[in-house]
Amino acid sequence: MSVFKMEAGAQMPIDSRFVGMLEVDIVNQGAEEFNVWIQMSGPAGIVYEMLVSVRGGGSKRLQNMYTYEQPFALLMITNTKKYDDIGISIKVKNAGNLVAVFTETHFERIH
Numbered sequence: 001m002s003v004f005k006m007e008a009g010a011q012m013p014i015d016s017r018f019v020g021m022l023e024v025d026i027v028n029q030g031a032e033e034f035n036v037w038i039q040m041s042g043p044a045g046i047v048y049e050m051l052v053s054v055r056g057g058g059s060k061r062l063q064n065m066y067t068y069e070q071p072f073a074l075l076m077i078t079n080t081k082k083y084d085d086i087g088i089s090i091k092v093k094n095a096g097n098l099v100a101v102f103t104e105t106h107f108e109r110i111h
Contacts, residue, residue: 007071
């Protein structure tokens with residue numbers, strides 16, 4: 001299992017005050033399909049929760065995940081142990097404007 005975690009809050013390295021929405025793409029750089037359980041939580045609790053499959057050599061774009069400039073934690077858990085097979089691209093937008101792009105290297109990896 002590969003676990004990725006990203007947190008944002010006021011005056012943290014990822015400052016939630018400038019994050020209105022996340023556009024998330026997951027890429028499977030390996031040959032075998034894997035599943036990803038995604039959970040985003042905010043001050044009121046779980047905001048988004050979903051399970052997606054990503055076929056080998058394919059990618060999956062998730063629904064837009066709105067944060068409304070509130071602190072959040074994004075957790076992704078896969079059923080593969082191969083971190084190198086997983087690519088993650090997150091476009092951070094605020095008021096429709098691109099603010100930042102993060103990749104799997106910006107996530108905390110939990111073993």
